Amino acid sequence: MSATSELPLDHKVNDLVFEIDHLSLAYPSDRDRPAIKILDNISFRIQRGSALTLVGPSGSGKSSLLRCLNRLVEPTSGTVRFDGYDVRSFDPRELRCRVALVMQTPVMFEGTVRDNLCIRPAGVKGDFSEQRLRTTLDEVGLDSTLLDRQAVTLSGGEKQRVAIARALLRDPQALLLDEPTSALDPPNALLVIETVSRLRAARGLSIVAVTHQPDLVHRLGGSLLYLIKGRVEVLQSLDGPNTGAPLDARLQAFLAGELIPGENHRT
């Protein structure tokens, strides 16, 4: 059960959390140079509660594709549907609370961990009570005594988990992870991977992750999308009905911890 483009026609549409159709992205030309193509005719589907991992060489458009899903980036053509509706039909600010993004380098704002968890635009409703903050920190494996610590003094792994907790406080349906572990050392990376996969199971979150970590892919399951120069090279399910099918050799190599050719591996 996961992302596949060959869903039966009678499949209930609202079981899909994301439907991406013929998505292309190009940036306008700089002076006399031609437009820069970032993504080229990408289509895929993600079922509710499932995961999709984006892999590929740097500069292949993974981060841009991820940002099309919460409309931080506007595709040049094609559509992105979330929850059955074109993302353009949502208020972008509301969409981004429902489709939360966790970035490679967690951004901590001035102030305590509490300030960082509670940061929100004026007039945004939601439960930001002390009790909720504590349970959410607990959910990401952090002690609630951290609430009064200055956020900048946290370790990289702690910051990343605060960033995830901050996203969770908005009750998202989907979590977008942009290389969530690549700025962390192995033990911290492992903690974040563990947290994310636990959350997916516990909350039924749909997850789209850009990652170089085979560990994260194994824990998340779902499907793998291999992007090269903005095109879908391979889209393969890791579980569900297609489990028996042999994996593409390149993905196999990736999952075995080998580098994808042309990859600038970051640790």
Added chain:
Amino acid sequence: MSPTAPILDLSDWQLALALLLVGAIVVVSMRQSLGLERDLLLGTVRAIVQLYGVGLILAAVFAAARWYWVLLILGVMIGVATQAAVSRLGKPLPGGTWIAAMALTVSTAVTLAYVIGVVVQVHPWYEPQYIIPIAGMILGNSMTSAALAGDRLQSDLRTRADEIEARLALGFSGPEAVQPMVRASLRAAMIPTVNGMMTIGLVQLPGMMTGQILAGSSPLVAIRYQMVVVFMQGAATALGSLLFVRLAAGRYLSPAHQLQRYLL
């Protein structure tokens, strides 16, 4: 202005004597192999030609005292100031010229109207002897500060793009997400003006006050004008850079609250 001493007119001979000072710099430059002779000579020629040109034009406009000539001159001044402000941006901003022109025009017009109409109460309002030098002082200041603010905004948006994106991803609007960078660039633009107010008169006498004193005004008259100038420059600086930074920041945002990173 109440002249207390006759104004000394400078003859051509006296100007020529002043030119000897440039000759001295040329000698130093040649002795020390600074390689500045060419630029010095060009600079000297340009200074003479440009100042003579401006003098002739101003003399004609002062004599004619027609509002349309005054407006034309103000327009040219704003055009040059706009070009200067925009050319200092690290990377060209699409529509930047119009944004700068708009910010400088509005801030100059508002400040000028208040100073000419309410504070100094010049009649008629287009009296060139007042409006042109005052507009020049306002524009000179707001041009520099707008350029400073724009440059700072651009570099802050670039280096803090992740922070902006993090705010957007948390549901903040585009203007809310760039507010910290807008604030930082406004501060950067305002600081020289505020610092200037702190030491004014203690280190060197401001140009306008110096001019008035040389022209025979009492220092007590000159300082009053200088105060008006300082306050008006502060106001124009704040208004001009506020408008410029707000409009420029808007260019980097889309209606869908996206940061258009490719423009940075």
